Amino acid sequence: MEKYIYLGVNLFAISYPLARSFEHRVKFSSHWYALFPAILITGAVFLSWDYWFTQMGVWEFNPRYLLGIYFFDLPLEEWLFFITVPFACVFIYEVLIYFFPKDYFQPFAKPFVYVVIPFLIGLGLFHLDKWYTSVNFLVGAAALLVHFMIFNDKYLGRFMFAYLVHLIPLMLCNGILTGGLTEEPIVIYNNAENLGIRIWTVPIEDTIYSMTLFLMNISIFESIRSKKNNSDPK
Numbered sequence: 001m002e003k004y005i006y007l008g009v010n011l012f013a014i015s016y017p018l019a020r021s022f023e024h025r026v027k028f029s030s031h032w033y034a035l036f037p038a039i040l041i042t043g044a045v046f047l048s049w050d051y052w053f054t055q056m057g058v059w060e061f062n063p064r065y066l067l068g069i070y071f072f073d074l075p076l077e078e079w080l081f082f083i084t085v086p087f088a089c090v091f092i093y094e095v096l097i098y099f100f101p102k103d104y105f106q107p108f109a110k111p112f113v114y115v116v117i118p119f120l121i122g123l124g125l126f127h128l129d130k131w132y133t134s135v136n137f138l139v140g141a142a143a144l145l146v147h148f149m150i151f152n153d154k155y156l157g158r159f160m161f162a163y164l165v166h167l168i169p170l171m172l173c174n175g176i177l178t179g180g181l182t183e184e185p186i187v188i189y190n191n192a193e194n195l196g197i198r199i200w201t202v203p204i205e206d207t208i209y210s211m212t213l214f215l216m217n218i219s220i221f222e223s224i225r226s227k228k229n230n231s232d233p234k
Contacts, residue, residue: 005065006077006186009173014084017091026098028091031225035090038220043082046213049135050074050082058131058193065186085210086217088169093162093218106157113148113156117141120208132194132205140208147219155222162218163211170210174202 021028051072053059061075069076124137148156178201179185189203197204 002065002182003067005182006061006075006177007067007080009176009186010077010080010084013088013169013173017088021091026095028094031094031221034221034224034228035087035217037224038090038217039083039086041220042086042213042216045216046082047072047074047079049139050078053131056131058190060188060190062184062186062188064184065182082213085173086213089162089166089214090217090221092166093158096162096165097158100161103157103161105160106153108160109153109156112160113144113153117144120144127195130193130195132189132203136205136209136212140212143212143215143219147215150219151222155218159215159218163214166210166214167207170206171200171202174206174210175200178202 017028020026021032051074054061054073061078066075066077071079120137120141124134124141127133127137176182177186178189178198180201185201194203194205199207
């Protein structure tokens with residue numbers, strides 16, 4: 001059964017959001033027209049990044065916990081990861097909008113941008129000898145800057161709230177993938193390419209990697225949705 005563990009993580013991530021997608025209040029399925037293009041575009045970027053880092057030895061995948069099906073040297077489960085996780089993340093984003101109509105984090109959006117972008121750029125430039133740390137932090141800063149330039153702080157408060165909530169399932173899922181509950185890690189990180197700081201078994205860089213993945217999906221999702229809303233007759 002070990003070979004099904006990574007697949008099981010993917011199924012765990014998407015099972016509840018998928019099952020509740022047709023629920024009459026949030027009506028998440030009605031937004032799939034914007035969600036799936038966002039997942040496809042963002043997934044193409046991250047899978048290219050994933051392939052590059054796998055070839056460079058920044059991380060690798062433990063065949064003990066995989067089905068053994070590969071596309072472009074990446075396991076099937078890794079491809080599924082960039083579908084199931086963004087699906088679940090955007091579901092969290094939409095659910096929080098429904099249950100918390102007031103944007104409580106909106107006042108903190110601009111300060112967040114002004115602090116986090118220089119912080120990530122500084123860390124990325126300071127650790128150019130570590131591929132995961134440097135590329136991850138610099139890409140995260142770029143994604144946040146581009147989002148802010150396009151949308152200002154319109155969606156950032158909502159995103160910040162959803163991001164903080166998503167850290168709970170992130171730590172659970174990535175904790176499993178990095179060996180928190182298994183004899184060996186499923187995803188094996190080369191510690192020479194990261195800071196070596198871990199939350200449970202999860203590299204600290206994963207919190208920024210996930211932020212970028214989440215934010216890119218939200219940026220495209222909201223862009224498509226806003227265009228449709230603007231084109232609908234009043």
